[in-house]
Amino acid sequence: MIPVFFAYFALMSMAAAVLTVALRNPVHCGLALLALLLHVSGLFVLLNAEFLWAVQVVVYAGAILVLYLFVLMLLNLKTDERYFHNTYLYFLIPTVFGSLYVLALLFKSPYAGAKGDAPAAIVLQEGDTYAVGMKMFSDYLLQFEIVGVFLLGAIIGAIVLAKTPKPIDAERE
């Protein structure tokens, strides 16, 4: 059963990615991106990462994508007449050949590596959220704090950038 679900999520996410890049209307691109994010979250469930599934749905599909759609509708974009670069064939053809080569390399690789300390049986005992929390607040506490400070900086930066600028004359008085 798992291979069937994997095939569905993989094919749908690849199709949604292609649509995101290829569609003409920016709002349709945003909706295709939503389909991509939801199907990628399905792949996370297949990999026993339920916490990441929830974060993907809540943060990515719920917050980031709404921000994109909000800005798209705020700006009221008109569809561009020529929406690709004029020279896009120079990028497209080498990319297709290069990606075929990369895929051939990927399928030949054995992926040997040292096993970590969290086999699936132990993770499933307590749940993925518990495992992620224990790891994050012990070994990765510093990184967690850094990400918090980074997000604060991003929020302040976004507000300062998007604020309506005051006219210069009003500031002088």
Add this chain to the structure above:
Amino acid sequence: MVPLSAYVAVSAVLFITGLLGVLIRRNFIIVLMAVEIMLNAANINLVAFSHYLESMAGQLVALFVIAIAAGEAAVGLAIIIVVFRGKISTNVDEMNVLKW
């Protein structure tokens, strides 16, 4: 059982699609969306290796990637609003004030 190489192949296809989107699209917002596709491809890779190599570190890094994607989206869209206010255009070819 799905092999690890299948997940890595899906991730590679998504990453290349996103890279192609960054290179060939002319609308700034679509370029940012293509960056999100690439971040998602990296996340699939991280979680797949985390599952198959039995370590939680990959999932944690994927969480940090999601947080950084949120910050990137906020700042990027703020920059789009600023540029749009001045030039009424979101075409990346016309944003060349910083060009040397």
